[in-house]
Amino acid sequence: MDFYQLNTFYHVAQRLNFTRAAEDLNMSQSAVSRQIEALEKNLGLPLFNRIGRSVSLTEAGYVLYKQCEQILRLVEGTQAAIETLKNLESGSLRVGCSSTVGNYILPSVVLKFIRKYPGIQIHVNIDCTKHMLERAEAGDVDIAIIAGPIESNVLYVEPFLKDEIVLAMGKNHPLVGEDDILFDSLSQYPILVRSEGSHSRKTILQHFARIGWDTISTVEFDTTEAIKQAIIAGPAIGFLSKFSIHHEVQCGLMSMYDHEPYAIHRNFYIVSHKGKHPSPAMLAFKTFLRKHGIFYV
Structure with a gap:
């Protein structure tokens, strides 16, 4: 069934007058009549009784009229919902x-x-990073922000911000205040790193290998917060993002x-799946991230 034919039928059924329905729809009466005839032909049943100048609904017309009320309400509700999405109200x-x-x-x-945008959930x-990259490539999230470099055929990748991983220790650590800390001095203390799958762990260990510290002994923790608490309790050291220890x-x-x-440098990136059509909320959030990013790459 054609939506425009249903809409025309609904107005005629409401008015029970072809002329007034045509005025409501800003159409000619002949155009209204053609749409009703086409709809009746498509359904195989008459929708109106025409006796002289009097117009009334047939049984089929009455059933269709009641259904049209629901259909048009649903269409109006859908249009309103789409408008709220477009306007970022939801x-x-x-x-x-x-x-x-x-x-x-x-x-x-x-x-x-x-x-x-209070209406957006x-x-x-x-x-x-490893698991979040997998989820982004599977389309399980609308947008992801992860450390790179990132090589993916299915993701759009956009630079977001720079990060710096630094040597951190508690305020009472014996090495605090030393201007030149040597590898031998560091190796006397537990060096705390994130567990497998963490990008910071991978970056730190690659850095150690480049400068000849590949024999260094490390202790693994699942979370950055656990590493921070261990460092504060001391004596231990760790390599952590400046963002994570600012406070x-x-x-x-x-x-x-x-x-x-x-000091170990890395970059964070905004990624999204190439196969997913971006919603208005996603586009707005991307724009917001660009405006509020720190230390752009």
């Missing part, structure tokens, strides 16, 4: 991110975004060394 967004972004960068950005999922350094709980060879 919508949902699944955001995936690696732990550094998810725990220390994204929360403030998301809060600013929902203050601007956001679900943030945090996982290690502790400001409060005097930690010291950091951000000069060679203790």
Whole structure:
């Protein structure tokens, strides 16, 4: 059935007058009559009784009229819902991110975004870079922010921000205040790193190998927060993102060394699946991220 024919039928059925229905629809009476005739032909049943100048619904016409009421209400509701999506008054967004972004960068950005677009529902999922990359490639999230470099045939990849991984230790660690910390001095203390799948772990171990520290002994933790608490308790050291220890350094709980060879640089990227059509909410969030990114690549 043709929607426009149904709409025309509904107006005629309401008015029981072809002339007035044509005026309502801003159509000629002959055009209205042709659409009704085509609809009756398509259905194989008459929809109106025409006795002289009087018009009334047949039994089939009455059934169709009641159905049209529901159909047109649904169409109107759908149009209204689409408009709210277009106007960013509603919508949902699944955001995936690696732990550094998810725990220390994204929360403030998301809060600013929902203050601007309160009708959009956001679900943030945090996982290690390896797992989040897999989810992004599977299309399980609308957008992801993860560390790179990223090589993928199915993802759009856009630079977001720079990160710096630095040597961190507790405020009372014996090495605090040393200007030149040698490898032999570091190797006397537990060096704490994230577990397998973490991009920071991979970056740190690659850096160790490049500068000849490939024999260094490490202790693995699943989370950055666990590493931070162990470092504060001491004596231990770790290589952590500047973003993750900003508060502790400001409060005097930690010291950091951000000069060679203790500064390790990496980049974070915004990724989305090439096969997924971007929703208005996703496009708005991407734009928001670009405006609120820090230290762009």
